[in-house]
Amino acid sequence: MDYKDFGLVNTKQMFANALANHYAVPAFNFYNMETLVAIVAAARDTHSPVILAVSESALKYMGDDMLRGMIWGLNLTPNENVALHLDHGSSFESCVHAIELGFSSVMIDGSKLPFDANADLTRTVVEFAHKYDVSVESELGTLSGIEDENTQSATSSYTNPDDVVNFVNKTGTDSLAIAIGTSHGAYKRKSDDEELRFDILDAVAKQLPDFPLVLHGASSVPEQFVKTINEFGGKMTNARGIAPDQLRRAVQMNICKINVDSDSRLAFTAGVREQLATHPENFNPRDYLNAGRENIYANCVDEIKNIMQSGK
Ligand code: G3H
Ligand code: 13P
Numbered sequence: 001m002d003y004k005d006f007g008l009v010n011t012k013q014m015f016a017n018a019l020a021n022h023y024a025v026p027a028f029n030f031y032n033m034e035t036l037v038a039i040v041a042a043a044r045d046t047h048s049p050v051i052l053a054v055s056e057s058a059l060k061y062m063g064d065d066m067l068r069g070m071i072w073g074l075n076l077t078p079n080e081n082v083a084l085h086l087d088h089g090s091s092f093e094s095c096v097h098a099i100e101l102g103f104s105s106v107m108i109d110g111s112k113l114p115f116d117a118n119a120d121l122t123r124t125v126v127e128f129a130h131k132y133d134v135s136v137e138s139e140l141g142t143l144s145g146i147e148d149e150n151t152q153s154a155t156s157s158y159t160n161p162d163d164v165v166n167f168v169n170k171t172g173t174d175s176l177a178i179a180i181g182t183s184h185g186a187y188k189r190k191s192d193d194e195e196l197r198f199d200i201l202d203a204v205a206k207q208l209p210d211f212p213l214v215l216h217g218a219s220s221v222p223e224q225f226v227k228t229i230n231e232f233g234g235k236m237t238n239a240r241g242i243a244p245d246q247l248r249r250a251v252q253m254n255i256c257k258i259n260v261d262s263d264s265r266l267a268f269t270a271g272v273r274e275q276l277a278t279h280p281e282n283f284n285p286r287d288y289l290n291a292g293r294e295n296i297y298a299n300c301v302d303e304i305k306n307i308m309q310s311g312k
C-alpha cells in the first residue's frame with residue numbers, strides 16, 4: 001500500500017517548513033479510535049501539521065487492518081500535512097512491515113547499539129525506505145524510561161556532538177533524535193530546577209545547521225491531569241515533566257519534532273476517572289471514553305499553540 005493513497009505525506013517538507021519558521025511538528029502517539037480522532041481534530045482545528053506516531057506495541061494492539069481502516073476513515077488530503085510514523089522501530093523487518101502497511105515515516109531506533117552497528121542498521125533502513133519516498137528518523141544517545149512495552153532503560157547517555165555529522169553522513173538519515181536530558185514516561189525530573197542540556201543541543205545544532213533534530217520523552221505532564229487522576233482514585237506521586245518554557249527554547253534551536261505520548265495518556269485517564277467517579281450510575285462506555293477523548297483534544301490544541309507553535 002502506498003501511503004499517498006491514504007492522503008498522507010512524508011516528513012521532508014514538514015521539517016523544512018518547521019526549520020524555516022521556527023516551530024516543531026507535534027508527534028502524538030495513538031492506539032485506538034478515540035486517541036486518533038482527538039489528535040487529528042486538534043491538528044485540523046489549529047491548521048497544524050501532525051505526525052501520527054504508532055509504537056510497535058500499539059500496532060500490535062490495534063492490528064494491521066484495523067489501523068489501516070482507521071487511517072482510511074480520516075479522509076486525509078496531502079495539504080493537511082499528516083504523516084503516519086513508526087515510533088521506536090526496533091529492527092529492519094519492523095520498518096519494512098510498517099512501510100508495506102502504508103506508513104510514510106519510520107524511526108529505526110539503534111540507540112542502544114554501538115555507534116557503527118547503529119549506523120549500519122540505520123543505513124540499511126534508509127536505503128529501503130528511500131526507494132518508497134518514506135522518511136527515516138534515527139537516534140544517537142539513549143533516553144531513560146519506558147520506550148515501548150518491551151523495552152525499558154534505567155540509564156541514559158547524552159548525545160556526543162562530535163558524533164553527529166559522521167552519523168548523518170554515514171546513514172543518510174532524514175532526522176536525528178538526540179538525548180539532552182528528556183526521558184520517557186511521567187516521572188522525568190526529581191525537581192523543577194532540573195534543566196535540559198542546552199549546551200549539548202547548541203553544540204549539535206552548530207554541527208548540523210538546518211538539519212531536523214527530534215526530541216523524544218518531551219511530555220510536560222500537565223499538573224491538572226495528575227491532580228484529577230489522584231483526586232479520583234489514582235495514585236501518581238511525584239509525576240513531573242519537561243517545563244513548557246524549556247521546550248519552547250529547544251524549538252528555537254532546531255528541534256523540529258517533539259514527541260508526546262504520556263500527556264495524552266494522562267489526559268485520557270483523568271477524563272475517564274473523573275467521569276466514572278462523578279457518574280457512578282452510568283455504565284455507557286461512550287460517555288467516559290468521550291471524556292478522555294475531549295481531554296486529549298484540548299491538551300493537543302494547547303500544546304500545538306503554546307509549545308510546538310505549529311498552529312493557531
Ligand atoms: O516512546 C514510546 C511510547 O511512549 C510508546 O509506548 O509501547 O506503551 O505504546 P507503548
Ligand atoms: P513521553 O513519554 O514524554 O510522552 O515521550 C513520548 C515519546 O518519546 C514517544 O516516542
Ligand code: ZN
Nearest residue numbers: 147216217259
Ligand atoms: Zn520516544
